[in-house]
Structure formats: C-alpha cells, structure tokens
Amino acid sequence: MADTHIAGAIEAILMVVDEPVAPADIAAALDVPEPEVVAALHALRDEYADPDRPRGFELREVESRWRVYSSRLYADAVGAFIVEGQSARLSQAALETLAVVAYRQPVTRGQVSQVRGVNVDSVMKxxxxxxxxTEVGEVGGALQYGTTTEFLERIGMASLDDLPELAPYLPELADVDGEGR
Incomplete structure (x- = not known):
C-alpha cells in the first residue's frame, strides 16, 4: 500500500473512531506493518501542526493511542458552540476531588474524603x-479509583506524567513522597 494511501486510510479511520485507537488496530485493519502506521501517524500529526497553516483539528497521542481532536487554538470557539446555554463545568468540589484522584491514584473514596475533609460520595459519582x-481495583474491601483516558483527553495530556509538580505550589507536600505528587 502506498504511503499516501496509508495516510488517507488512517485519516478515514480516525474520522470515525469514538475513542483513541491503537496503531496495532489500524495496522490490522489496513493489513500493513504497525511501524508503517506509526510513521504515518507521526507524519500526519506533524503535518496538521504546521504553524504556517493552522487547522481546526490536531492529531494527538494519548496513552499510545491516537485520535483527532479539535485544535486547542480554537478551544474558545468550540466551547462556545458546544456549551451554549449549558452548564458543563465541574464544580469546585468536583475539581478538587478530581485533583486528589489524579495525583494520589489509586485511591479510595475514604482516602479522598480524608484529604478533602468532606464526604465525596456524590462528587465521585x-x-x-x-x-x-473509574474503579481500578480494591483494597481491604474498598474500591480504588483512578482517572480515565477521557480525563487525559480533556486536559490535553498524553499521560499522568505530564501533570505539573505540586511541590512548588505546596511546599509542605514536598516530603510526602519525595516527588511532590
């Protein structure tokens, strides 16, 4: 299969996926070696990111899976279009709870409640x-929670390693685990 045909086929697949797709799945569908798909994905990502030709979309990799997203350059326009008349924002309590889960995962509801000092059952729901x-395990009969790929997609990060360090903002946390996370 010619490189331009592979790129076109990948674009077509990416236009219909509901969630990020693994290169191996694309390779299987196209019957081409996975390294060729990965190379084409990187080339497409770079092409779409050309600053001389800004586009309304970008190709991003999240946890080794790929998907087309609306461009961060136009987030305000997309947000205004989607949210018009709706309140889709998270409450302060939900943001705080989500931060605890993101930085401390896997974590139980009880542990999150302890950090926040309030009951978080409804916020977790x-x-x-x-x-x-999402539920990621169980310890001592309590469910453990972690963030999802959807979380990473919405904040525009490829992995949890991209989360900013907390230590510079909360020096008392620097000794918690030696990393400030």
Missing amino acids: TLSARGLV
Missing part, C-alpha cells in the same frame, strides 16, 4: 458518570 474517574 458525578466524576464517574462523566467518565473522568
């Missing part, structure tokens, strides 16, 4: 319903 947190 909201975050779970929005696809931002």
Whole structure:
C-alpha cells in the first residue's frame, strides 16, 4: 500500500473512531506493518501542526493511542458552540476531588474524603458518570479509583506524567513522597 494511501486510510479511520485507537488496530485493519502506521501517524500529526497553516483539528497521542481532536487554538470557539446555554463545568468540589484522584491514584473514596475533609460520595459519582474517574481495583474491601483516558483527553495530556509538580505550589507536600505528587 502506498504511503499516501496509508495516510488517507488512517485519516478515514480516525474520522470515525469514538475513542483513541491503537496503531496495532489500524495496522490490522489496513493489513500493513504497525511501524508503517506509526510513521504515518507521526507524519500526519506533524503535518496538521504546521504553524504556517493552522487547522481546526490536531492529531494527538494519548496513552499510545491516537485520535483527532479539535485544535486547542480554537478551544474558545468550540466551547462556545458546544456549551451554549449549558452548564458543563465541574464544580469546585468536583475539581478538587478530581485533583486528589489524579495525583494520589489509586485511591479510595475514604482516602479522598480524608484529604478533602468532606464526604465525596456524590462528587465521585458525578466524576464517574462523566467518565473522568473509574474503579481500578480494591483494597481491604474498598474500591480504588483512578482517572480515565477521557480525563487525559480533556486536559490535553498524553499521560499522568505530564501533570505539573505540586511541590512548588505546596511546599509542605514536598516530603510526602519525595516527588511532590
């Protein structure tokens, strides 16, 4: 399959996926070696990111999976279009709870409540319903939670390693785990 045909086929697949797709899945669908798909994905990402020709979309990799997203350059326009008349923002309590989960995962509801100093049951249900947190295990009979790929997609990060360090903002946390996370 010619390189331009592979790129076109990948674009077509990326236009119909509901969630990020692994290069191996694309390679299997196109019957081409995975390294060729990965090379084409990188080339497409770079082409779409050309600053001389800004586009309304970008190709991003999240946890080794790929998807087309609206460009961050036009986030305000997209937000105004989608949210017009709706309140899709998270409450302060939900943002605080989500931050605790993101930085401390895997974490139980009880542990999150302890950090926040309030009951977080309803907030955790909201975050779970929005696809931002999910059950990731169990310890001592309590469910453990972690963030989802959807969370990473919405904040525009490829992995949890991209989360900013907390230590510079909260010096008392620097000794918690030696990393400030």
